Amino acid sequence: MPDLKALFNEVEYSRQNIFLQGQAGSGKSTFIHYLKTNSNKRLALTSPTAVAALNIDGVSLHSFFKLPLSDFFVFDEILKTPRKRLKSMLAKIDLIVIDEISMVRADMLDIIDLLCKQAKSSSKPFGGIQMLLVGDLCQLPPVIKSNTYEICEQFYGSRRAYFFDSQAFKEGRFKTIELSKVYRQEDEGLLENLIKIRDAINLQSAVSYFNTCKIKDSSILESALLITPYNKVVDEVNEKRLALLSSPSKTYVSKTSGSFDQSLNTPAPKVLTLKVGALVIFNKNNATTWINGTSGIVEDLEEDVVVVRILQGNKIVKVAREEWTSYSYELDSSGALKEKEMGKFTQFPLQLGYALSIHKAQGKTLDKVIIDINKGAFAHGQLYVALSRTRRKEDIHLMRDISTKDVIMDARVVRFLRECREVIDVDSLF
Incomplete structure (x- = not known):
């Protein structure tokens, strides 16, 4: 079985979009920190919530992409709003990591894809930016308000609208890798x-x-x-x-x-x-x-x-x-992507x-x-x-x-994981 280095190399030395799935206690957050420390790629660490972002020293998706708080995103309204700063940043980014992906709605991943395409003037999935989606679909799902059930059904064929229902995920040709070793339980x-x-x-x-x-x-x-x-x-x-x-x-x-x-x-x-x-x-x-x-x-x-x-x-x-420190991403005077400290909570x-x-x-x-x-x-x-x-x-x-x-x-989650499961043992990482 491939080891940690193989998993790191899969991300570091390819442009492959990856969904990294792992059950509770399998070392997902540890791998994100390892990637941040060792990667030479220009990467952005993101998560669907601000608190989850603090756990990986990242930023929330809403903050990074300047998205409104919305029960369902109206794509045309968002795309017509100028985002010069985001466009400049995305031009310098090689890899976007989204942690806690199980909590990301399909419409959010789709608008992220469209914003990346718009910023990069490219029709490639996510504008050609490599994506690493990390999480456990068997843990807590995205929050879907009852007032959006009908539109979720209309757009995605399901009122739950998981990220894998999105057009972006289907077009992105994601490779699913599952962490097989659990470190929390030894029983x-x-x-x-x-x-x-x-x-x-x-x-x-x-x-x-x-x-x-x-x-x-x-x-x-x-x-x-x-x-x-x-x-x-x-x-x-x-x-x-x-x-x-x-x-x-x-x-x-x-x-x-x-x-x-x-x-x-x-x-x-x-x-x-x-x-x-x-x-x-x-x-x-x-x-x-x-x-x-x-x-x-x-x-x-x-x-x-x-x-x-x-x-x-x-x-x-x-x-x-x-x-606890909150961050944002910005370009420095030389045009390089930098992580900027925004504030602290004590x-x-x-x-x-x-x-x-x-x-x-x-x-x-x-x-x-x-x-x-x-x-x-x-x-x-x-x-x-x-x-x-x-x-x-x-x-x-x-x-x-x-x-x-x-x-x-959710039977759809269980079926999705069975269909795309590729197990990778990263025991040597830890």
């Missing part, structure tokens, strides 16, 4: 049954396997993170559990500098209220001590330090404020760790979880995302038995 039984859920095969067997994780000891409720599809439940649980602590609270307000957009989600709470004894999770990787999703208990609250006892290993750490890399939405759990490796789908999963990939957050089966706890009806995997 072969867990991994095998996650694949069954993900690929919608042998579901009864997988459901029976996970139903052995139903909560047997209520004490687990004190130390494990509840994950649920519902934001309202998350807010209620976190507020109630914090209020039960008798210790005084301390509030930390985030700081921003430059042009950091706080209008939407931020990578950490804008206002963080904690108490000694509170359960927290980290929301940013540390080089040596914790990762995004590590759980801990607050031991002390100081002005510039939060002292946390990490649950795995009972290690005491002093947590300082962290910075806050402790912590949030209350009693409950978290499945949507926000995507991308995190969690220590212990309680999965609450008492009202049922309601979207493609939700149960798979919830079940795939931990390293070990014994760290998964179900509030109730699950059934095959809880496994919502």
